[in-house]
Every structure is written in C-alpha cells, then in structure tokens.
Amino acid sequence: MTSLNQTIQDVFNEPACGKNQAKSEKERKKGCTKQLQPGGAAGGCAFDGAKIALQPITDVAHLVHGPIACEGNSWDNRGAASSGSTLYRTGFTTDMTENDIVFGGEKHLFKAIREIVEKYAPPAVFVYETCVPAMIGDDIDTVCKKAVEKFGTPCIPIHSPGFVGPKNLGNKLAGEAMLKHVIGTKEPEYTTPYDINVIGEYNLSGELWQIRPLLDELGIRILSCISGDAHYEEVAWSHRAKAAMMVCSKAMINVARKMEERYGIPFFEGSFYGIEDMSDTLREMARLLIQQGADPELMERTEAVIAREEARAWAAIEPYRQRLSGKKVLLVTGGVKSWSVVAALQEAGLRIVGTSVKKSTREDKDKIKKLMGDEAHMFDNLAPREMYRKLKEAEADIMLSGGRSQFIALKASMPWMDINQERHVAFAGYHGMVAMVAEIDRTLANPVWQEVRRAAPWDEVEAPRQAGREAA
Amino acid sequence: MAAIVKSKKACTVNPLKMSQPIGGALAFMGMRGAMPLLHGSQGCTSFGLVLFVRHFREAIPLQTTAMSEVATVLGGFENVEQAVLNIVEKTRPELIGICSTGVTEVKGDDLKGFVQQIRARHPELDGVEIVQCATPDFAGAFQDGWAKAVTAMIEEMVVSPEPAIRDPRRINVLPGCHVTPGDIDELRALFEDFGLVPTFLPDLSGSLDGHIPEDFTPTTLGGTGPEEVRAMALAGWTIAIGEQMRTAAEALEARAGVPFRLFERLTGLAPCDELMAFLSRISGKPVPVRYRRQRGQLVDAMLDAHFHIGGRKLAIGAEPDLLFALVSALGEVGGEVACAVTTTTSPILAQTPCAEVLLGDLEDLEAGANGADILITHSHGRQAAARLHIPHFRIGIPMFDTLGAAHLVTVGYRGTRDLLFAVGNMLMHHHQSHAPGPEDWRDAWPEPHATSHQTAQELVP
Numbered sequence: 059m060t061s062l063n064q065t066i067q068d069v070f071n072e073p074a075c076g077k078n079q080a081k082s083e084k085e086r087k088k089g090c091t092k093q094l095q096p097g098g099a100a101g102g103c104a105f106d107g108a109k110i111a112l113q114p115i116t117d118v119a120h121l122v123h124g125p126i127a128c129e130g131n132s133w134d135n136r137g138a139a140s141s142g143s144t145l146y147r148t149g150f151t152t153d154m155t156e157n158d159i160v161f162g163g164e165k166h167l168f169k170a171i172r173e174i175v176e177k178y179a180p181p182a183v184f185v186y187e188t189c190v191p192a193m194i195g196d197d198i199d200t201v202c203k204k205a206v207e208k209f210g211t212p213c214i215p216i217h218s219p220g221f222v223g224p225k226n227l228g229n230k231l232a233g234e235a236m237l238k239h240v241i242g243t244k245e246p247e248y249t250t251p252y253d254i255n256v257i258g259e260y261n262l263s264g265e266l267w268q269i270r271p272l273l274d275e276l277g278i279r280i281l282s283c284i285s286g287d288a289h290y291e292e293v294a295w296s297h298r299a300k301a302a303m304m305v306c307s308k309a310m311i312n313v314a315r316k317m318e319e320r321y322g323i324p325f326f327e328g329s330f331y332g333i334e335d336m337s338d339t340l341r342e343m344a345r346l347l348i349q350q351g352a353d354p355e356l357m358e359r360t361e362a363v364i365a366r367e368e369a370r371a372w373a374a375i376e377p378y379r380q381r382l383s384g385k386k387v388l389l390v391t392g393g394v395k396s397w398s399v400v401a402a403l404q405e406a407g408l409r410i411v412g413t414s415v416k417k418s419t420r421e422d423k424d425k426i427k428k429l430m431g432d433e434a435h436m437f438d439n440l441a442p443r444e445m446y447r448k449l450k451e452a453e454a455d456i457m458l459s460g461g462r463s464q465f466i467a468l469k470a471s472m473p474w475m476d477i478n479q480e481r482h483v484a485f486a487g488y489h490g491m492v493a494m495v496a497e498i499d500r501t502l503a504n505p506v507w508q509e510v511r512r513a514a515p516w517d518e519v520e521a522p523r524q525a526g527r528e529a530a
Numbered sequence: 531m532a533a534i535v536k537s538k539k540a541c542t543v544n545p546l547k548m549s550q551p552i553g554g555a556l557a558f559m560g561m562r563g564a565m566p567l568l569h570g571s572q573g574c575t576s577f578g579l580v581l582f583v584r585h586f587r588e589a590i591p592l593q594t595t596a597m598s599e600v601a602t603v604l605g606g607f608e609n610v611e612q613a614v615l616n617i618v619e620k621t622r623p624e625l626i627g628i629c630s631t632g633v634t635e636v637k638g639d640d641l642k643g644f645v646q647q648i649r650a651r652h653p654e655l656d657g658v659e660i661v662q663c664a665t666p667d668f669a670g671a672f673q674d675g676w677a678k679a680v681t682a683m684i685e686e687m688v689v690s691p692e693p694a695i696r697d698p699r700r701i702n703v704l705p706g707c708h709v710t711p712g713d714i715d716e717l718r719a720l721f722e723d724f725g726l727v728p729t730f731l732p733d734l735s736g737s738l739d740g741h742i743p744e745d746f747t748p749t750t751l752g753g754t755g756p757e758e759v760r761a762m763a764l765a766g767w768t769i770a771i772g773e774q775m776r777t778a779a780e781a782l783e784a785r786a787g788v789p790f791r792l793f794e795r796l797t798g799l800a801p802c803d804e805l806m807a808f809l810s811r812i813s814g815k816p817v818p819v820r821y822r823r824q825r826g827q828l829v830d831a832m833l834d835a836h837f838h839i840g841g842r843k844l845a846i847g848a849e850p851d852l853l854f855a856l857v858s859a860l861g862e863v864g865g866e867v868a869c870a871v872t873t874t875t876s877p878i879l880a881q882t883p884c885a886e887v888l889l890g891d892l893e894d895l896e897a898g899a900n901g902a903d904i905l906i907t908h909s910h911g912r913q914a915a916a917r918l919h920i921p922h923f924r925i926g927i928p929m930f931d932t933l934g935a936a937h938l939v940t941v942g943y944r945g946t947r948d949l950l951f952a953v954g955n956m957l958m959h960h961h962q963s964h965a966p967g968p969e970d971w972r973d974a975w976p977e978p979h980a981t982s983h984q985t986a987q988e989l990v991p
Contacts, residue, residue, distance in 0.1 A: 126547050
C-alpha cells in the first residue's frame, strides 16, 4: 500500500501540468483530486479509470482481482474498437468470495492467471487490483512475479483500488503500470523518422481510424497507440517513437512526460475534435517529427493535406447551414470539448447558448471567450433541474452532453445528442466534425419532437374547461 | 430434479452474475421518492448506475457514500451520515435505501448501528424512511440483494396492526427481481379484474416503466409509498413470486400475520391455472371471461410452438428463479436443456426440470451450448451467440442492446404465450436460414465402423 501511496503522490506532483505548477507546495500535496462528497458524488472510481485506459489494448487478458461487482457489473460496456483480437472484450475476474476474504486471495489469483494462460495464451495478462484485495493485503506484485517465472507470460500488476480516487487518477495509475512494467521491454522490427506515439486515445467507435488514413497519406506511422486498437507488443516498444501526441484531457500526461524524460520523446498536447484542432494536431506532429530529424518537406505536404481536408470539411458542412441556422445549442461536456467543437457548430450556423466549464482549465475558458465573445455563457455547475428548465422553456433547441444527462432532455421532450465516450458515432478528425453536424441535423429534423409534444386528448378536453373556471 | 454442480474454475470468464448491492438498489428504486445509496467506493455506484441506465434507458437515482481509502480503514460512519444529510438536503426523498458493499463489509461497518446513531443525532430526519441491508459483493448475487432489500423494508416499515382489521380485498404482492415493470402491469390488471387491490413491494412499474413525469425529479419517478408499505399489514393475503421472495413473505407473515402463497413461477400453463384458481378462491369471483379466452390462446400457442421448440436444444443462463421459470415453461412444449447455468444457490434449483444446473459463468454456458439451437440469457451472451452462430433470446438484466427491456412480459397466460412465440420464431427463422441443400444427404450415413458407444447411440434415435 505504501508504494501505491508513493505512486499516487508522484502522479499528483505532475510538473508538466500547468494547473499543478500554479499551486502552493501544500496544495500540491493534497493532490488534484477534489474531495468526493458523500451523497453528492457522481463518476467512476480509480479502477474504472484504469480499465478505461488499458482495456483498449486488444490482445491482452484483462483480469480483475476482486469480488463480482467490479467486473460482473461493468464488463463489455465500452465501445473501444479492434481491428484484430477480441480478447479484450472477454471478462476475466477472480470473483472473490468469503473464502478469499478469510484466507487471502493470492493463491486464487495465481490459479486464475494459470487458467488464462493455458486456455487463451495471451501475450500478457493485466491484473487489476480492486478495493477488497487492497483491504485484505493481497500482494499482487509478488503473485504476478511468480506467475511470470512459472508461465513466462508477462503479468502486469495494475494498482487501481477504487477507493484511492476518481477515474482520472485511475487513468494515471494505469499509465504508471505501463511505464514501470511494459514500455521499453520490446524492440520494434524497424523504426522510421516518421514514428509517433498517440497517448490517451482509446479508439472509441473507431475514431482512430478516422485519423489513420491521413497519417498514412503523410507517411507518418503510429508506432504505438496507448491504448486504442493496440497490441501488447506495440505498447512495449513505444519507447522507440520519435515524437508523441498526448490526446487532450491530460489523463495520461504522466506517461507522455516520463517518456520524454526517459527516452527523449518530445510530446505535444493535441485534439482530434474540431476542424482547426485537427489541423493544428497534424501541424504539430509534422513540426515535432521534423525537429527530431524528419525531412522538412513533410510540413509542405502536411499543409497541403490540411488545406484540402479543411476545404472538403467546410464544404460538407455548408449545406447544413441553412437548416441549422440560429438553432440554439446547450453544450454540457468537459475540458477541451467545451470549446473544440464550437467552431464547427458555429460554422454550421448553430448558436451556443451555454457551455459547461466544470472540468475546464483557465486556458479552456480563455478559448471559449475568444470563440464566443460576449455570448459565452459559461456554467461552472449546471444542476440537472436547471438543465431541465432551460430545455423545457426552450432556451435551447438541443443539448449535447454525456449519456448520464440524456434523460433530462428526453423527459423534457427535447432533442439530445451524445457527445461523450459512450456514443456510437465517430466524431474525430475532419470526417468526424461533418458527422457531428449531420447527427445534430438528423436529431433536430426528426418529426418525433412535434409528435411527442402533442397534448393527450384528455388534456385538450380538460384544459379549456379549467381555463374557463379560472376566468370565472 | 436437477443436480447442482459448482464450476471449479479459479477464474470467472464472462460473468453471468452481478453483485448483491445493485440488486438491493434496484429494489429500492421501486419505491416512491426513493434514493438508493451504496455504502462503498464511488465506483460501486457508478457501475450500477451505468448498467441500469443502459438497461432501462431511464435516469437512475443512485448515490454513493464515496468511501476513500482512509475512510474505509477508519470506518464509514461519517460518510454515511454526510451522505444521508446531503441527499435529504438536495433531493428531499421519502426513503433512503442503503446497501453495504464488499469493501465496507470487509472492514465490518455496522450499518444498522450507523442508522440508529444518525436517527438519534438528527431528529429532523424523522419524516424520512431509512432502510439498510448488508449486501457484500463477495457473497450471493443480484437476486439475493434484491430479496434482502425487500425483507429489510418489511422489517423496518411494517408494524403489527392492533387490532388487525383486515381488508380481504387488499393483497400484497412481492415480485422477484426477474419480474419486469411490464410483468407488474400485467399482474396488476389481472388482480384488479378479480376485484382485488394489490400493493406491490417494490413496484418498478411506477418508477422504471418509462413514463414522462410532469416535472424534473431527482429521486424515483414513482413506485410504492411508505404509507402503502405500512398498510400492507392489513391485507388479506400476500402473493410472493419466485423462491427468492420466501424470506420476505415470511417476514411479513411473522410481523403482521398476513398469510402468503408463494408462486415459484407465473410463466407456464399450470402455474397460471393455479394462480387463477387461487385468485378466484380468495376473491370469491369466477375467473373473468378475458382470462378464459387467454388460456385458450395459450393452449393454442403451445400447440403451434411445440413444432419449433420441441426437441430443440436450449442453452439457458439466468438467475435461479428466472432459470426455473424458463426451463419449466419451455420444457413443457418439448424444449430440451443442453446447458443451464445460474449465479447463486437457491432451493429452487433442485426442482428445476433438467439434468444439471451449473453455478458458473458465460464461458461455461458457451461451452455447454455447443450443438444447442438457441442461447437464452442477458445481453452479455451476445459474444457467445455470435461465436456459436445461434440465435440469442435476451432476457434478464442487463439487456443493454435491446429496446423495451422493461416491457418484456413473460407472466400470465398472455406473457407465456408471447414468450413461446418469441423463442419459437427465433428457432423457426434460424431453421429456415439453414434450409437443406442437394448434397446434404449424399454421404449422410456415418462410417460403418463407428468406434465410440456415444456415437452409436446418436445414430439410432
């Protein structure tokens, strides 16, 4: 447990994080985790976060050491897509019982690893530690070590008991496990001056595949994606990349920064969401690769691709302008997305009547102001009741948010579109932004909204009568 | 009838089982103005919430005591107290239902004592029902948690009536967790047609049936109210549905003297006949014409369906009471169980009409389904069904890739009829897509020197 505490302290003291560096020494010690409020908290735990970050590695057996809740209640519920193995979608758990609580779960865990290796022969087994084994003191490091000696298959302990903190911390703890046990343990067959890592991209709904063709065209090779559609060995040899992109949200900033420190891989923070962001991302990739020794002509080719793709995307969005012009959008999401999709929405003629900035940084907020000017209605914390009122009173025509709040819109009989990770439509890159505008149009244009707002016949009969009574 | 076998594997692969606390939480969601609260790390709540949102496609009220590592080690009284106070302040609930989790049970938090202390320290909470139950994740399964929560509500809220003036028209209904909101609607109409006034504990049809409320509400949108639970003491009868509800029915009988009748299932001709006869007896009314017609329809459906279900091999994965209902009802039209897998022990398993019931996971079901014609389990069976190339009838929780999960009706004559149609249709369509070809029988006889006895048996049906 002490080593885990050390890791957590270490993760909190992130020098590459601007927010962290602005804090006093004392504040920094407290970590970047807000104290969770009992009875008022929402969101996943550190285990959830670790699983989100690593499960997209497709050929690994992800074994959850804990009681049935941790895996049984949650498995196969995310849309990370794979172009190969489907093993990552198989749910493995030790399903701890009272026996394990009394006698310890280490032998049980060891046997479980053996069964997996014998039946599925994966290139690696990731062992996730949850609250109960952490409480009873199971030493999963030693079990993993013994299992490696015995079976020769890498077994990676991921220290992610849910009670140490929220999802975001879990992302980072997952990253620490990769840094400690995986990254740098294999060598790629060959390298090129155009090899990059993409860190913190999970290929949800296949979004990485919206980006990959552009990189292919430019001759940029994704040496490793951590972790979307990745193979175990690809993560293991990621230390040979020339440059790295850290996908927004800082969830895996520790991985990007430590790989820079250890292996001299410079990184930039970028986003695949939004047309201009996508272009900036391509430019940054080219710039860093050139800085690392790639042929400077890469930049010209990159600019050409950007110009062509931007023109195509804006042209594809144009037909929606008339249909969507003046429609009001309530944007309830976090961080980068609070502004990165705004330009595309505005281009399609939509008006942003509000954006939530709960998880946004100061930079994010500045960007919102720049984009939206005086119209920038930023909400720090939009209570569900207030969202409902805004929609019910038609202060917005559509809400874009995560799945959690969809019913607030739907119960107000108002359009809603998923913009967070559970969605089934890919919104990355140039194609993705066009797809997003098309999705909004598809939602708004649906005649269902008129239908569902139709008054029930008994309401129509009774309402005038009531009104009459009130008048009298 | 069935032998109960426990899987010997150390690693559960593709879990069929879900945990007790969220089963308990779902029971509390059938109460009006309720906020279920899991005493554990916030992930316990988050996973349950996502699961129910995807199944019901509804907003799900579910809170957490947000236990940190330190709080877990020191004990969670303050977190529970804070959570209760915050919930009351923010959502003004009528009932808070608290379920413990694995981690707080390992620590040994005394939830019952916590609630007593909170009551003593906060008289302002007197108007709010606070019910708690011990539901460690490392024991039992979803349906056990549900049953515990219902029993806890009875023990907390029902008081012995003095003097007991029973209203013979009133009945209590204790549905197991496999009884959907659609099933409850079906049963309510049935009971009312006999002139009876049912109170369901809990009543998911009021809260998770997908209606549009007048205004925003942060707690449940409907369900059974605390005063209705208290009034259960005065009912003439209790009807329990599923073996899992026996303890709750017994608790109600012990506290308030209400006799109970437990129906192990309400899917299938014979149990529905029993229900009709029972309702007719306690209400003194003949079975309404509507149900006489429905019975005829079910009998006809069984005749039509037996062509398609008879002799077909079924692989079924479900919690004990649902498994019992499905194996029985489909068996009665000739369906044969290739493999039956369940989550937790129950006296009903031994009575299940098949050779063997395995306490296991979906990997076991997939292995046992080799050669089966249909896979019957919740949505997590989808990968197995795809690999086996057989149809997948989704039933149970979760059904995250299906619209209308809450409205799947399998109780009563009509529900049984529709179940047989749905399963029969899947088998029929699958059979059609495997129509015979000109070469199928050219070399169809096996080699004359079949070696194993096993093969020889299969040759001569």
